[in-house]
Amino acid sequence: MYTKTVKVINRAGIHARPAALLVQTAKDFDCEIIFEREDDRINGKSIMGIITLGAAFGAEINLIAEGKDEKEAVEALAKLFENKFEEE
8 A cells, every 4th residue: 555645736626627637647557546535535536536525725635545556656646736737
């Protein structure tokens, strides 16, 4: 298992476009991916799940992956957060 905590740093938070980008990236990996925020744990390959997290600016999310390419998956997803989902 590989875990990393990321912060939503784009002003609009996670809405449809960032959620789609996250899912598109997550589906490139074979491992299981979980997004965890407070008490919510959702499938990182589910666009509706990611949107329902309600992750606004400043929210912290734990990216959790388990499987053969877990580290690569988490790092690729974390990079999207760091790049503000290529929106700003």
